[in-house]
Amino acid sequence: MHASPPTDTAPQGLLDGLNPEQRAAVTAAGSALVLAGAGSGKTRVLTTRIAWLIASGQVSPWGVVAVTFTNKAAREMLARLSALLPIDTRGMWVGTFHGLCHRLLRLHHREAGLPQSFQILDAQDQLAAIKRLLKALDVDSERFEPRRVQAFVNAHKEAGLRAPAVEAPDPYSQRLVELYAEYDAQCQREGVVDFAELLLRAYELLSRNALLREHYQSRFRHILVDEFQDTSRLQYRWLRLLMGPETALFAVGDDDQSIYAFRGAHVGNMAQFLQDLGLAEPIRLTQNYRSQSNILEAANAVIRHNRQRLGKDLWTTAGAGEPIRHYEAQDDADEARFVVELVQALHEDGRDYRDIAVLYRANAQSRAIEHALFTAGLPYRVYGGLRFFERAEIKHALAYLRLTVNPEDDAAFLRVVNFPARGVGARTLEAIDAAARARGTSLWQAACAMGGKNKGLATFVALVEDLRRATAELPLAEAVQTVVGGSGLIEHYQSERDGAERIDNLRELANAAAAFSVEADSQDLAAFLAHAALEAGEHAAAAHADAVQLMTVHAAKGLEFHTVIITGLEEGLFPHENALATEGGLEEERRLMYVAITRARHRLYLTHARTRMLHGQPRYGLPSRFLDEIPPGLIQSLGRTAAHSTPVAAPTRTQAYPYPIGCRVQHTRYGEGVVMGYQGQGAQAEVRVSFPRVGEKWFILAYAKLSPC
DNA sequence: TTTACAACTGTTTTT
């Protein structure tokens, strides 16, 4: 069980190639805080330290906890670790906060007051559960918007507060607190747990159960945390609970990359940590191994505008590199066209598509760029958006699966009791609900009791029982296949216009289950369902294909690319207007910009559009202040002409429309109006005109008798 | 009960 005694050579070899600061961090005795700038080799330090601790016999793999922020980072850490050391990493506690808390709760579900096969609600499920609750309690969902209730519940759980502990100064908050309590009661009844609950429940489990706490405290000798600046107060308190007198906490973070305050991240944890453990100074890693110095200087210059920081400047031995290039686009379509032409030009120079990332502040911005790349025939891959396990058809299939594990799962029941439609409508549902309420049972039990009354309902009950029986003894992948096949979902989507992709996804679900059972060495359906909720599924198609990478700045954190294009640099968009209204919002937006810039190794392009379509309306934005914060000497401006001098004519290029947007035109019937936009090509092309009295109208360009004024 | 369509509304970032 214990690691072999230290050998002189093995641990030393691990330190080869590290700079003095990195080495100090890896070998630090006891607890330490590492302030690791972007591209300073933070992940390497973290994994090397674990390897070094194990190889030098200071700890066994069994005594290590490593917490990361994303599943991807956890996987990467395990992969690097097993490359450094010949150990079996499967028993190690490496994962996200949510993943580790989930593990803890599964192991000790009884002590945590949860049923053995408790299920996890993702954000979508949680919202649905709240809507259902509001309806059941007959709450005016205009006054108590479901999203707001959800935010209220999550914010307080993340602060470690249960409903009775929440202060409610006014009647409105009082009602919210009541709803919080009701929501928790409903979850408890149904045996489900939301994301925030995973953390809070795990925290409470350890804080209330001294025996359990002491067990883990003496077991875990080294706790390592990645992206420490993104931990919440509760997460930090959880870590502290896990620490015994002999436990060392090694936290790596960068306050300049703290971009999740909106979700409860508390940068103050870094200072708190120093204070709690009596540490004087963090270990600073400031040498950057990623970017050319022009890029680094731009990043340093931007982040220097923030007041709230621990302070550090990145440096590099790399050369200045190319200037940063800035393009001012006419509108979002022009911006997208610039991206297309740039990608084509870079590719002709021999650059792989996968080396190029297009970043944006908000997901909605991807559409225009995707459209342009698609029509130009360029390969691209979009990160984020709807993930595999979040797709409606997958959630339906998962609901059937959940019912085979636990038919009392009301949320799953409601999701599929009438999907595909089998004649169980609102009325029947009301009756089931009333019966369940009267007898204090789950919807499923009520449905079973009144089975014969409604033919569709009886079919459904029989179906779920059949599936349950049929899958009881099957290995995971086959069970999934059986349920998907028996659910009738495939037949349903076959009759739908664009159901083909959905059917493909349903088939893919069985593959995902097979992959899971190999990877996790488990045939447990409940575990697979938890995996689906916790890891919404990167596993999208062709991760390794050569394609331009499209993602939000948030999603780009931790990644790096040869070339980065940051789009939408307009006031109101980046920095986002909503952020400007909140305390400290601007500084967080600036950190976001800092993260975006530091993703680039060699080339950085910045674009902004003078007008951008938003909610179907044009919007005018001034260039982002972040552009002004970059020293002018580092930036080269690309004029419109320069961009268009690229010989490749993008096939996306909007055809010549007769009147520019904003042009005043005369219509024979409605009089004078203003051209707002166009749609379609050739003979079907339509024009949208806004008239003072009648509002906006669409006309077929070829027929509308318009003349310029 | 289901379907079709009109009206309305809201849009930051996510484990």
Place this chain on the structure above:
DNA sequence: CAGTTGTAAA
């Protein structure tokens, strides 16, 4: 503009 919600008709 798109996704959701509500109302009317089949």
